[in-house]
Amino acid sequence: MTQTIGRGSVGYRYRMSRTETTTGQWLEFYNTFAAQSAAFDTLLRPIGWAARFDVTFSGPGVRFELSPAFPDAGRLAITGMSWRQAAMYANWLHNGKSSDPASLETGAYDTSTFGFDAATSRFTDNVTHLPGARYWIPSLDEWMKVAHWDPDRFGEGEGGWWQFGHSSDEPPAPGLPGEPGAQTSAGADFDLLDTPVVGAYPDALSPWGLLDVSGGAREGTSTWFEDDVGNLLVLEGVQAGGSFAGGNPDDLSFVSISGLSFRSAGLRIASVVPAPGAVGMLTFISSWIGVRRQRRDRDEVRRVAGLW
């Protein structure tokens, strides 16, 4: 695939989560709504996560709990969510983790646009995050930059691209955490219950400090391409390693594409860079003006009094 060529330039500052979204983080999101009504179970439950039904919960909806089969289930990367689920997760974060179901509907993405036009065989989802969104699904450009662009790649101020997501042009060494030289779970041989948690390879960092660019889950992006028959497809992001079953390392030259419900992908959340608050800034400006005014008055008094 050559979809990455000519991409990756970003003209603004932004933020990205250091690790992929975990089972523990998604569990909080899921239970907030599924415990209210079972209808949210279908809407929000992903395919791949380390959680199970909470049989002690009597309703009205359903509730999940961390699976005790995994030693650290809450810190395992989630896989197998759909683009729309990820969009609703971003909406929920944007709305302050509200328990109001309306918080799923807008903020980062307008879910009223989600649909399919049979006449044109195209999805109608508006995949561009809304103005003012505080959290969103990263675009392919945003993802490529944070995973592979190094502003000092060829020396101070001489930027360039690394082929792999741990600031190297050599593929990361597969292995379990703690094994000598191990840099990623992608391609490593391990049992499902021994799946490494997020951040288990702290020395394998992208130029901006991301962990698990290789390994963990393949990460969804908000960038879409059209296939040969005109259907919109969701790009899953640069091949970001395997999921629980291992796989290939992340590689800038290769990306994978799947359909709208890319249920083999995980998620890394992008966010706006906090700006100076309006209230605080107004306080600062008014105080500064007050100081200036008092100095001017003081100088005027001294001038009139002939002190200067």
Add this chain to the structure above:
Amino acid sequence: MMKRTLPAILVALVPPFAFAQQIPDYGLGFVTIGDPGNAAYDGRFND
């Protein structure tokens, strides 16, 4: 004297976080990506 210095003291004491836009981290551990306007990927690894 007090009237003259009070505003200056207030300005000096306002902590930096008072100006920060409230964007909760939610335990996601965000990193900030700068260097706006970086060059696009030229395909050098696709040969």
